[in-house]
Amino acid sequence: xxxVRIVRRLHFSAAHRLSRPDWSEERNxxxxxxxxxxxxxxxxxxxxxxxxxxxDPETGYVMDLAALKxxxxxRVVGDLDHRNLNLDVPWLADVVPTTENLxxxxxxxxxxxxxxxxxxxxxxxxxxxxxxxxYRGG
Amino acid sequence: xxxVRIVRRLHFSAAHRLSRPDWSEERNxxxxxxxxxxxxxxxxxxxxxxxxxxxDPETGYVMDLAALKxxxxxRVVGDLDHRNLNLDVPWLADVVPTTENLxxxxxxxxxxxxxxxxxxxxxxxxxxxxxxxxYRGG
Amino acid sequence: xxxVRIVRRLHFSAAHRLSRPDWSEERNxxxxxxxxxxxxxxxxxxxxxxxxxxxDPETGYVMDLAALKxxxxxRVVGDLDHRNLNLDVPWLADVVPTTENLxxxxxxxxxxxxxxxxxxxxxxxxxxxxxxxxYRGG
Amino acid sequence: xxxVRIVRRLHFSAAHRLSRPDWSEERNxxxxxxxxxxxxxxxxxxxxxxxxxxxDPETGYVMDLAALKxxxxxRVVGDLDHRNLNLDVPWLADVVPTTENLxxxxxxxxxxxxxxxxxxxxxxxxxxxxxxxxYRGG
Amino acid sequence: xxxVRIVRRLHFSAAHRLSRPDWSEERNxxxxxxxxxxxxxxxxxxxxxxxxxxxDPETGYVMDLAALKxxxxxRVVGDLDHRNLNLDVPWLADVVPTTENLxxxxxxxxxxxxxxxxxxxxxxxxxxxxxxxxYRGG
Amino acid sequence: xxxVRIVRRLHFSAAHRLSRPDWSEERNxxxxxxxxxxxxxxxxxxxxxxxxxxxDPETGYVMDLAALKxxxxxRVVGDLDHRNLNLDVPWLADVVPTTENLxxxxxxxxxxxxxxxxxxxxxxxxxxxxxxxxYRGG
Numbered sequence: 126x127x128x129v130r131i132v133r134r135l136h137f138s139a140a141h142r143l144s145r146p147d148w149s150e151e152r153n154x155x156x157x158x159x160x161x162x163x164x165x166x167x168x169x170x171x172x173x174x175x176x177x178x179x180x181d182p183e184t185g186y187v188m189d190l191a192a193l194k195x196x197x198x199x200r201v202v203g204d205l206d207h208r209n210l211n212l213d214v215p216w217l218a219d220v221v222p223t224t225e226n227l228x229x230x231x232x233x234x235x236x237x238x239x240x241x242x243x244x245x246x247x248x249x250x251x252x253x254x255x256x257x258x259x260y261r262g263g
Numbered sequence: 264x265x266x267v268r269i270v271r272r273l274h275f276s277a278a279h280r281l282s283r284p285d286w287s288e289e290r291n292x293x294x295x296x297x298x299x300x301x302x303x304x305x306x307x308x309x310x311x312x313x314x315x316x317x318x319d320p321e322t323g324y325v326m327d328l329a330a331l332k333x334x335x336x337x338r339v340v341g342d343l344d345h346r347n348l349n350l351d352v353p354w355l356a357d358v359v360p361t362t363e364n365l366x367x368x369x370x371x372x373x374x375x376x377x378x379x380x381x382x383x384x385x386x387x388x389x390x391x392x393x394x395x396x397x398y399r400g401g
Numbered sequence: 402x403x404x405v406r407i408v409r410r411l412h413f414s415a416a417h418r419l420s421r422p423d424w425s426e427e428r429n430x431x432x433x434x435x436x437x438x439x440x441x442x443x444x445x446x447x448x449x450x451x452x453x454x455x456x457d458p459e460t461g462y463v464m465d466l467a468a469l470k471x472x473x474x475x476r477v478v479g480d481l482d483h484r485n486l487n488l489d490v491p492w493l494a495d496v497v498p499t500t501e502n503l504x505x506x507x508x509x510x511x512x513x514x515x516x517x518x519x520x521x522x523x524x525x526x527x528x529x530x531x532x533x534x535x536y537r538g539g
Numbered sequence: 540x541x542x543v544r545i546v547r548r549l550h551f552s553a554a555h556r557l558s559r560p561d562w563s564e565e566r567n568x569x570x571x572x573x574x575x576x577x578x579x580x581x582x583x584x585x586x587x588x589x590x591x592x593x594x595d596p597e598t599g600y601v602m603d604l605a606a607l608k609x610x611x612x613x614r615v616v617g618d619l620d621h622r623n624l625n626l627d628v629p630w631l632a633d634v635v636p637t638t639e640n641l642x643x644x645x646x647x648x649x650x651x652x653x654x655x656x657x658x659x660x661x662x663x664x665x666x667x668x669x670x671x672x673x674y675r676g677g
Numbered sequence: 678x679x680x681v682r683i684v685r686r687l688h689f690s691a692a693h694r695l696s697r698p699d700w701s702e703e704r705n706x707x708x709x710x711x712x713x714x715x716x717x718x719x720x721x722x723x724x725x726x727x728x729x730x731x732x733d734p735e736t737g738y739v740m741d742l743a744a745l746k747x748x749x750x751x752r753v754v755g756d757l758d759h760r761n762l763n764l765d766v767p768w769l770a771d772v773v774p775t776t777e778n779l780x781x782x783x784x785x786x787x788x789x790x791x792x793x794x795x796x797x798x799x800x801x802x803x804x805x806x807x808x809x810x811x812y813r814g815g
Numbered sequence: 816x817x818x819v820r821i822v823r824r825l826h827f828s829a830a831h832r833l834s835r836p837d838w839s840e841e842r843n844x845x846x847x848x849x850x851x852x853x854x855x856x857x858x859x860x861x862x863x864x865x866x867x868x869x870x871d872p873e874t875g876y877v878m879d880l881a882a883l884k885x886x887x888x889x890r891v892v893g894d895l896d897h898r899n900l901n902l903d904v905p906w907l908a909d910v911v912p913t914t915e916n917l918x919x920x921x922x923x924x925x926x927x928x929x930x931x932x933x934x935x936x937x938x939x940x941x942x943x944x945x946x947x948x949x950y951r952g953g
Contacts, residue, residue, distance in 0.1 A: 129639045130673040138391060140278040140303040145873070156874060158881060164347035165278040167305005169391050183559070184570060185637035190670050191572060209302035223875035225819045253276065253307050256880050259820040267777045268811040283459070294460060296467060321697070322708060323775035328808050329710060361461035363405045394466050397406040414667060416554040416579040421735070432736060434743060440623035441554040443581005445667050485578035499737035501681045529552065529583050532742050535682040543915045544949040597835070598846060599913035604946050605848060690943060692830040692855040716899035717830040719857005721943050761854035805828060805859050 126179035130246055133174050133193045137206035140167040141222045165209065170227075171251040172201070174235060178243030188243045200234045224252045228260035236262065264317040268384055269325045271312050271332050275344035278305040279360045303347065308365075309389040310339070312373060316381030326381045338372045362390045366398035374400065402455040406522055409450050409469045413482035416443040417498045420487075441485065446503075447527040448477070450511060454519030464519045476510045500528045504536035512538065540593035544660055547588050547607045551620035554581040555636045579623065584641075585665040586615070588649060592657030602657045614648045638666045642674035650676065678731040682798055683739045685726050685746050689758035692719040693774045696763075717761065722779075723803040724753070726787060730795030740795045752786045776804045780812035788814065816869040820936055821877045823864050823884050827896035830857040831912045855899065860917075861941040862891070864925060868933030878933045890924045914942045918950035926952065 142165050143157035144150075153161040160166070174197050178187045204214050210222035216234060220226040228250045236245040251257040280303050281295035282288075291299040298304070312335050316325045342352050348360035354372060358364040366388045374383040389395040418441050419433035420426075429437040436442070450473050454463045480490050486498035492510060496502040504526045512521040527533040556579050557571035558564075567575040574580070588611050592601045618628050624636035630648060634640040642664045650659040665671040694717050695709035696702075705713040712718070726749050730739045756766050762774035768786060772778040780802045788797040803809040832855050833847035834840075843851040850856070864887050868877045894904050900912035906924060910916040918940045926935040941947040 127643050127674065128677065129642060130675075131639065132671045132673070134669045134671075136392070138304050138306050140305040143875075159345040162345050162347075164350045165303050165305065166276050166345040166347070167278040167303065168276050169307040180637075180639045180643070185557075185635035185640045187639055187672075194669075207297040207300050207304040209300075209304070212302045221875035223870075225821065225870045225877055226875045228819060229817050229870070254274070255824045255884075257822045257824075258877075259822070260817065261820075263818065265781050265812065266815065267780060268813075269777065270809045270811070272807045272809075281461075318775075318777045318781070323695075323773035323778040325777055325810075332807075359461035361456075363407065363456045363463055364461040366405060367403050367456070393410045393470075395408045395410075396463075397408070398403065399406075401404065412668070414580050414582050416581040419737075435621040438621050438623075440626045441579050441581065442552050442621040442623070443554040443579065444552050445583040483573040483576050483580040485576075485580070488578045497737035499732075501683065501732045501739055502737040504681060505679050505732070530550070531686045531746075533684045533686075534739075535684070536679065537682075539680065541919050541950065542953065543918060544951075545915065546947045546949070548945045548947075594913075594915045594919070599833075599911035599916040601915055601948075608945075688944070690856050690858050692857040711897040714897050714899075716902045717855050717857065718828050718897040718899070719830040719855065720828050721859040759849040759852050759856040761852075761856070764854045806826070 126182065128177060129180050129187050130175055130177045131187045131190060131193070132176075133190055133197065135172045135174070135194065135197055135202055136169065137172065137202050138167065138169050139205050139208050139210050140165045141210035142166070143221055143223060145221060165211075168252050170205070171257075172197070172231065173247075173249040173251075174231075174245070175247040175249070176239055176243050177246040188240060192240075196238055197235060200238065201231050224250050224256065224258040225260070228258050232260050232262060264320065266315060267318050267325050268313055268315045269328060269331070270314075271328055271335065273310045273312070273332065273335055273340055274307065275310065275340050276305065276307050277343050277346050277348050278303045279348035280304070281359055281361060283359060303349075306390050308343070309395075310335070310369065311385075311387040311389075312369075312383070313385040313387070314377055314381050315384040326378060330378075334376055335373060338376065339369050362388050362394065362396040363398070366396045370398050370400060402458065404453060405456050405463050406451055406453045407463045407466060407469070408452075409466055409473065411448045411450070411470065411473055411478055412445065413448065413478050414443065414445050415481050415484050415486050416441045417486035418442070419497055419499060421497060441487075444528050446481070447533075448473070448507065449523075449525040449527075450507075450521070451523040451525070452515055452519050453522040464516060468516075472514055473511060476514065477507050500526050500532065500534040501536070504534050508536050508538060540596065542591060543594050543601050544589055544591045545601045545604060545607070546590075547604055547611065549586045549588070549608065549611055549616055550583065551586065551616050552581065552583050553619050553622050553624050554579045555624035556580070557635055557637060559635060579625075582666050584619070585671075586611070586645065587661075587663040587665075588645075588659070589661040589663070590653055590657050591660040602654060606654075610652055611649060614652065615645050638664050638670065638672040639674070642672050646674050646676060678734065680729060681732050681739050682727055682729045683742060683745070684728075685742055685749065687724045687726070687746065687749055687754055688721065689724065689754050690719065690721050691757050691760050691762050692717045693762035694718070695773055695775060697773060717763075720804050722757070723809075724749070724783065725799075725801040725803075726783075726797070727799040727801070728791055728795050729798040740792060744792075748790055749787060752790065753783050776802050776808065776810040777812070780810050784812050784814060816872065818867060819870050819877050820865055820867045821880060821883070822866075823880055823887065825862045825864070825884065825887055825892055826859065827862065827892050828857065828859050829895050829898050829900050830855045831900035832856070833911055833913060835911060855901075858942050860895070861947075862887070862921065863937075863939040863941075864921075864935070865937040865939070866929055866933050867936040878930060882930075886928055887925060890928065891921050914940050914946065914948040915950070918948050922950050922952060 143160040144153040232248045281298040282291040370386045419436040420429040557574040558567040646662045695712040696705040784800045833850040834843040
């Protein structure tokens with residue numbers, strides 16, 4: 126059975142700030158630059174979730190993309206959209222909300238819920254039209 | 264002399280919240296929905312500034328687009344990028360930072376500085392890939 | 402009070418065919434080329450709806466974009482998405498479903514429902530990344 | 540000799556319907572949702588074809604991209620553009636025309652015709668701006 | 678009869694340089710900056726041609742977009758694509774090839790050939806993703 | 816420590832011509848078609864640089880994207896933007912400036928300068944919206 130990769134794209138808008146509470150303001154600004162601004166800033170995030178698996182010979186589907194969308198909306202986008210990544214998201218509470226940590230956190234929220242034999246292949250987060258990050262587990 | 268419209272596109276990322284301090288939290292949420300979330304959210308804004316004027320017969324320019332870019336960066340983007348539209352921007356202090364009010368505010372910052380005979384024609388602000396606003400003065 | 406133009410972008414996927422039932426197949430193909438193919442073809446349509454009006458001094462809104470989205474989904478997108486423009490849409494039954502006629506039909510569906518003092522300003526329909534049409538009433 | 544991946548993007552518009560003739564209408568709708576609509580719907584498909592191989596030291600080419608374009612137009616796009624994927628395409632006749640099966644079918648049409656030592660690396664089909672599929676053989 | 682605006686988008690790649698042969702190199706660089714670089718540079722230009730007219734009640738067309746495409750390819754794109762705007766284009770020979778002058782030149786090449794009652798409404802030339810120009814005649 | 820891939824996108828505009836000085840004009844045109852045009856043509860190139868590495872547990876960064884941007888601007892974009900790839904770039908002097916050779920040359924300029932333990936993963940060069948090339952070393 127051929128293996129195919131399917132990708133669903135979703136969108137959310139959030140505020141954040143790159144800073145560590147255990148560092149001084151001065152050290153945060155030196156490390157994170159403008160992204161450490163104390164009154165927050167924000168982004169329109171574009172999120173892509175990629176799943177790989179065999180194509181079901183009856184339906185021609187790896188996985189119903191509508192079900193994938195519903196899963197990601199319920200477990201990820203609903204927690205992030207119109208929220209503050211530093212203050213409002215329990216599963217990001219222990220990390221600096223860089224795009225790298227955001228992608229890892231999203232992977233952990235989705236990966237156990239992909240119906241086998243399909244598996245999560247990648248989480249891609251675009252923070253701006255010029256910056257993006259890809260996490261493939263491991 | 265032919266009149267031509269030139270457009271420069273710029274980008275900034277900011278946090279905001281739609282709410283009036285003179286309204287109750289409950290009324291803000293009823294009016295502005297998710298956009299009233301108290302811990303802020305944010306966007307990648309795409310800004311287009313359009314200028315109209317005669318084409319200089321010597322240079323073939325309405326206005327040097329590099330000069331237009333520099334003007335908008337200095338008087339607008341520098342105040343907005345990686346900032347909080349509610350807390351950090353003196354020229355937005357008296358309004359709810361909707362995309363409409365943002366476009367009007369940007370117009371007022373730029374319009375007096377366009378070198379005649381060219382004039383500012385429009386300020387277009389895209390808040391998300393699905394929402395944008397256009398202000399043409401008046 | 403300043404007047405501002407707000408634009409909401411929506412999406413639908415539909416099948417269609419350009420042909421007149423009162424013409425011969427040969428005449429339809431001669432006039433409409435590939436678009437007359439008898440077994441249908443289809444597009445991802447991008448729809449933009451523009452509304453103009455004064456900015457409410459209390460809310461900073463011309464019109465709540467969420468309400469505009471809901472209106473267009475209910476009266477337009479719900480009738481068109483995953484449908485056949487020739488067979489399934491009562492308000493297109495009497496015209497060839499060109500992008501021009503689609504824009505005019507959408508205008509008529511939405512225009513009477515924009516809450517005054519705002520008014521519908523334009524309906525823009527993009528049929529492919531290379532082709533689009535704009536209707537402004539009248 | 541360095542190995543490089545080259546990608547050519549092409550476009551086609553087609554109608555389709557997700558349904559199995561050996562299933563009841565009710566079962567098709569339960570499985571495929573809106574995509575099973577009996578009067579068809581359609582999409583603007585974006586197709587990317589990726590080829591990998593050594594760079595020819597004389598020309599600096601892996602493969603002439605104009606030749607790749609011509610190959611894909613002749614063997615794939617010419618069969619699909621302004622056509623119905625269920626009714627008009629012999630090489631899709633035995634499968635449900637999901638994006639997965641479309642990518643596999645396109646791979647089989649192109650793969651044997653890539654001039655060695657270059658080889659086909661991936662077929663990527665974007666059905667909507669939010670959904671895409673990637674097939675890499677095997 | 679309703680009047681509608683139709684837009685066709687086309688693409689070409691060209692080299693150019695902003696400089697006047699009657700000015701010194703030093704004055705050209707002072708006026709045009711990097712764009713005066715003596716060994717040329719180039720762009721992927723995106724060209725939009727907009728036509729306005731009444732919708733033909735029989736066909737539902739303002740003008741056949743395939744005919745508009747063919748006209749613009751024959752009279753404009755064929756002269757510009759993979760060419761040098763300073764050296765290779767007779768109808769740009771007397772002007773500095775700024776985006777403004779390019780839009781005016783394209784207007785003059787197309788405007789007399791739009792079949793009445795439709796008329797050319799605008800020529801829009803995007804030189805980079807951040808810069809574009811619009812000419813509407815007059 | 817999880818390994819993540821980060822990508823930065825940059826832009827430059829350049830002129831070039833595909834031709835070998837040791838071949839006849841006729842052979843160049845036969846091999847490279849329009850791209851061999853003797854008076855040059857040009858493109859808006861989109862460049863993506865991908866870096867892979869472990870996420871620093873303190874900062875949440877693989878590598879500061881601002882530092883990556885600065886590196887690519889200094890060692891690559893500064894040499895290419897508003898330049899002629901055949902005439903102005905010492906590190907491309909010995910090759911035909913195809914997109915393949917451009918990607919390889921950019922890799923060699925950047926790869927030794929990525930701060931360990933991160934490593935350069937890919938250089939992706941988009942020459943037109945329809946053509947792109949990817950080099951991953953080796």
